[in-house]
Every structure is written in structure tokens, then in C-alpha cells.
Amino acid sequence: MKPTALILLALMVASSVFAVAIKPTTKLADLERREKLATLIPMNFGDWRGQDTDGVVVADPQMLRNLQTIYTETLSRTYVDSKGRRIMLSIAYGDDQRDGMDVHYPEVCYPAQGFQQKAASEAKIATPHGTINVKRLVMTTGPRNEPITYWTMVGAYQTSKGLQKKVNEMRYSFKGLIPDGMLVRMSSISYDTEQTYRDHEAFIQDLIRALTPQGRLRLAGFAG
Secondary structure, eight states: OOHHHHHHHHHHHHHHHHHHHOOOOEEHHHHSOOOOHHHHSOSEETTEEEEEOOOOOOOOHHHHHHHHHHOSEEEEEEEEOTTOOEEEEEEEEESOOSGGGOOOOHHHHTGGGTOEEEEEEEEEEEETTEEEEEEEEEEEETTEEEEEEEEEEETTEEEOTTHHHHHHHHHHHTTTEEOOEEEEEEEOOOSOHHHHHHHHHHHHHHHHHHSOHHHHHHHHOOOO
């Protein structure tokens, strides 16, 4: 067994033992003010102008029921700048992100709607307030090619699947708290994948710059 797998197994065992001894009952979201996403995320910022959309259509009724259970609040907007660059922003927030309430990753959501995953990578995006660790995907269906950039949060911590997510969850569990979580995703319909990722990076930098301190903390874990 790989060292990482052993560490993860040990954490899972420790987490299970701890859960039996002390089961968190207080939601972090109940202790800290949570502004509505529609207010938290500016409609217009920098050179970007947004409009609310209906979000991604979910074809699978079971998936739709799961999403309604998992998420407390969602936001879907399309932003366009003066150069005609178009970016679809989707944010999903859940006030309970323990093991049974995992954020819904695009790697699962898109294929369930008929997309195929063509590429996956990771990147670091520098912003004026800190670095965001993002996951990049390319999803396709028919003639549609959709580069995606996303990241997830557990409480005030950037996270990823597996070991890091477990560690971040346990940080709150040891305090007797149930963490909330968020998935921040942007995508564009484009065949120029590398340019699209550069557009996403510019969009993220502008968005982080435009947020309030509370907004930066919730979306990326930046304290300043």
C-alpha cells in the first residue's frame, strides 16, 4: 500500500473513532454570518458584465434530488467582457459538508449529463491576495468543447479530494464543528483550451480583487 493511502486510512480510522466519541452538532455556518451568494458575488466587476442564468440542466432525476439535498444555495451567471470573452460561473454552497454530503465534482456531474472527460490537470493561480489551487478539465459532448476551471472549499480551507479534504474536515471536527463547503466553477465553450484557461485566470484575478474580505475568505480562504 502506498504511503499516502496508509496515511489516509489512518486518518479515516482516527476520524471514525473520534466520531463515536464526539459527534459534532454545531454547524460552522450557524456561528458565522453567511451572505447570500447573489450579494457576495458582484454582478459587474472590472471589465466583466454578468447576467443570471438557469445554470446547468441536470438530466438525471436522481442526480437532481442529490443536488437539492447537498446544496443550500447555488449561483449561476454568465459574464462577458469588452473583448467578447464569455465565462459561465457556477457556485454551489452547502452548509454541511461531512462525508455523506460531499461537494458535487464536475468529474461526476458532467459525465452524468452525457459529457466525456478529455483532459485533467492542476494549476496554481496567483491573485493579489494569495494563490488558488485549481483543477482543470476538458469536457466534450458532440461538437461542444468545454474547458473547466474549478476549486472547492471546506470551511475557510481550499481543499481537494482524498487526504487533504479529510484533514480539513477533521480540523473542524476536533473543534466540535460541522464544516460548510463550496464549489466554485467556471467554464467556457471553446476549442482554444489554453487561451480559455488564461481567460479563466484573468477572470479569477479580477473577481478576487473585487470581493469583500468576507467574500475572499469564503471563496478562497484569504484572510486579507
